[in-house]
Amino acid sequence: MAPSYDLLLVLFSLLIAVLASYTALDLSGRIVSARGRAAHLWLAGGAMAMGLGIWAMHFVGMQAYQLPIRLGYDPVVTLLSLVIAVLASAFALKLVSLEHLPWRRLCLGALGMGAAVSSMHYMGMAALRMRPGIDYDPLLFALSIVIAVAASGAALWIAFRLRRQMPRVRQLRMGAALVMGSAIAAMHYTGMAAASIAPGSVCGAARTGLDSGMLTLPIVVITLCVLAVALITSVLDMRLEMRTGLLVQALTEANEELSFLAMHDKLTRLPNRALLDDRFLRIVQASSRGGKRFAVLFIDLDGFKGINDSYGHQAGDTLLLEIARRLGLPEHGIDTVARVGGDEFVVLVEVDTPDAAGVLAQCLLTAICEPVQAGGQALHVSASIGIAVYPDDGDSQHALLTNADAAMYHAKAAGRNACYFFESSMNFQAGARQVLIQDMRAALAASQFVLHYQPKYRAPDGPLLGAEALLRWNHPVHGMISPDGFIGLAEKSGLIVAIGEWVLNEACRQLAVWHAAGHPEWTIAVNLSALQFCQENLLHTVAKVLERHAIPPHCLTLEITESTAMHDVDESLRILGSLDALGVRIAIDDFGTGYSSLLHLKRIPASELKIDRGFVRDLAHDTEDAAIVSAIVALGRTLSLNVVAEGVETHAQRKFLTEAGCDALQGYLLGEPIPASAFPGRERVLEEAAA
Incomplete structure (x- = not known):
């Protein structure tokens, strides 16, 4: 009996074979990467999807094989062929998920899987229950089995090689799926070509078995859906695994970095x-x-x-x-x-x-x-x-x-x-520093710190504008110690914060005394250390001191160095903005010695620039210093800031600074720092200096 083939169904069977092969390759990767119960679930699901795909390819290929008689399929034998396909798929997936696949194991696996695939095919043919039975060409029959074994071996080797993630793995799997699907189809159609049905034969399952015409479309649709679901699930799981892997990697790297930073310096990466x-x-x-x-x-x-x-x-x-x-x-x-x-x-x-x-x-x-x-x-x-x-x-x-x-x-x-x-002998010096720090801790309670006040005059001849508060330490053993002798130690020990608060409070207390004595226009300037400037409670401290002594905020000038203001510009602007909103005046001390960006400087709510004494000292002899001073004064004018020059010691310096446009002067020529008790009557001192 001469058979014919439906080319559309042939193409469908080839498509299913390729899709089933790709699904098998993809799922082998999921099984390898999974652990524990998840690996068993992927193996079971993969075997069902792959087995159904191979069996559906065979079934659709059988539908493409058309005879001029009615055909049907024995349901028990057909179901048994599906079970064989699923078991063969489970065997293959389990084999490629092993850590190693030596040639001996590969050959045995190819023989086993080839035999299972061949059994599925010829059992499916037997489900027709043809009478008389189907005759097979021995040569083509043997060739189909050889193709099944060879295709199985190639499939196992390819799946084992492509089971892990690698560059362009999906493109490689697609190409491999085309090869594997073609090999499976070749085995099927070779087996079909080996079949010979005698004229007058009838299908014993045509009346009592499954109707092939009614089952073709549902099987194709169900198979495609199962394969699609398996692939989509695999892709989503892979993406979840990749994201989890990236998260784990990021957490591992972060943990390693934290562990490293716990033992190393952040900047230099040296041991800490x-x-x-x-x-x-x-x-x-x-x-x-x-x-x-x-x-x-x-x-x-x-x-x-x-x-x-x-x-x-x-x-x-x-x-x-x-x-x-x-x-x-x-x-x-x-x-x-x-x-x-x-x-x-x-x-x-x-x-x-x-x-x-x-x-x-x-x-x-x-x-x-x-x-x-x-x-x-x-x-x-x-x-x-x-x-x-x-x-x-x-x-x-x-x-x-x-x-x-x-x-x-x-x-x-x-x-x-x-x-x-x-x-x-060096231990004595180190010990002396430690003793000095200990003495400093007791100095506040013992009222050993005192303030001297250096007058500040409007250039060139007054009037007196106020004073700058300068700290001194009246040590019971070493006598009067200037700031150079202890400020560095105070900063290193952290005592500078408490000392700075005492200075602020004492200076404002003294200013209140002067205001009550008939000098309400006088102002006081207080230096803030870098540590004190960064304290969270600075604004609260300043506000409380002003309230305690009833000082108008504009009468207090807080001086910060240029380098302190430029250290963290955004944070400095926040702090200075709060102080400015309080009404306190801000002065940039030692201007010209730091590293200022004019873009940032113009944003600082300062009201005063103080020219460092280093530029004033050699003013009469150094034209470069003169140019710098003139530039600072011009800058202050541009930014609408008062310019104060400190360290004025000669008449020539006072003359130059006045002509340059300085608003105020202070220095030993006009008055050295003195106790508050000697401060009143500074006008007479100024007249003597002018004379």
């Missing part, structure tokens, strides 16, 4: 104090067991604050990064370089003799002194290095760091850009 403690413990233990020496070098940069103030913090950060890189160069042979402060570094290095530590320190000094390029500027710094050697100068971290720090301070006091070994 926490990691230095661990390194110290290890090197002390190793040196103790081996009877070896190691040196501790305490390094403090000279002139770093000036660079920060003059060129900005970005330039300062660039400088620190370069210095950190130079300290860590391999040729120095240093075990540990740690950053323990703003411009302070600690070096741990094993040495045979103390002299070796001295040679290393000299090499580091040379390296640090090399200029650093930052923002088109060549920045120059030097360093002061203190050296302590284990076990000669101490056998513990605390002792060695303390002694190296004392030696470093000695290097600074000796002129900087030098290195010094620790000597026992």
